[in-house]
Amino acid sequence: MPTSPATGRPGAHAVLPSPNGTASRPTEVAEPIMLELVDENGVTIGTAEKLSAHVAPGRLHRAFSVFLFDDAGRMLLQRRALTKYHSPGVWSNTCCGHPYPGEQPFVAASRRTAEELGVAPVLLRAAGTVRYNHPDPASGLVEQEYNHLFVGLVRNPLVPDPDEIGETAFTTPAELARLRESGPFSAWFQTVLDAAAPTIREVTGDTAGW
Template structure:
């Protein structure tokens, strides 16, 4: 399982490879998110940080769950330099489409940018709407999240500005790690929602 040390860099422009976004008071161009209503219909745009300030503004997001041939889930530890939920563990990849970008395209793009892999058999697995405050940063996730599941055949090559570590875990190993380490506030919600699609992808023997 590859491990990559995290860095403290967190300043990106609006349309480069990364989606890290500016730190409060930073000088980079802001990343814009797509605001939506409760049905997922686009209502406008907002700068990324402002959309996460309490009480949060409902915006479009995506979450990716990739599995290897043994049915193990690829998880990542978010880089320590991120201003939102740094250092916590989460699913394979999370992020936000650019305004007007299809969630599927954004999911594939960010997985390649963050982890250096191209998912195969990537399939939509529904949506979930949630409101999760992050106690550590004081920010709020008000998201209409598009879920995707797929397979990964290559070893991850993480971008250290985005990802601290990666690991492939079985369902039992994930349960243990969830008790021992800090995971993102949204992780239990997206995992529970995506489980039916994961079982269809990996088969019952994987234990998901």
């Protein structure tokens, strides 16, 4: 079944007239990307189109953030592709995104990690939730998110999608500190890192000093 390029889900079709007035073959019509709106307790209250949910002042919606590490305890970072509509070209955590309406956050985190990085984590553990409101100075968009956090391990070679990721890096805490001094990070990075820190220390054994 054809899938929508916007959602990756089955797409709708429209029959377009040909120049001689007869119907031509069906043409795929992209579906909008929809997010799950939530209240302050994370209870679903509706849906909204992705971009509209990020227009100031923003609408609180469900999201997820993933932190993956190698066996040496180094954190996998990604630099967002320059073509991204939101926070392009900045460094951020391994993967982040939004579940489809009705999709479990764990499933969404696993799916999106594979889509963006071309690998599946060998371990992925829930690390709680965090609610934040972060404007993006560059775009004027706002992240009003109820974010589900996940921490895990990755061992297979990465195959990043260039439409999503411009660069990847495995970093120690010291290397991360130097990288943060050299260029911008996503507005939400420190918030999700702080919230996930206890589980990060459990998964890595705190051998890397996180």
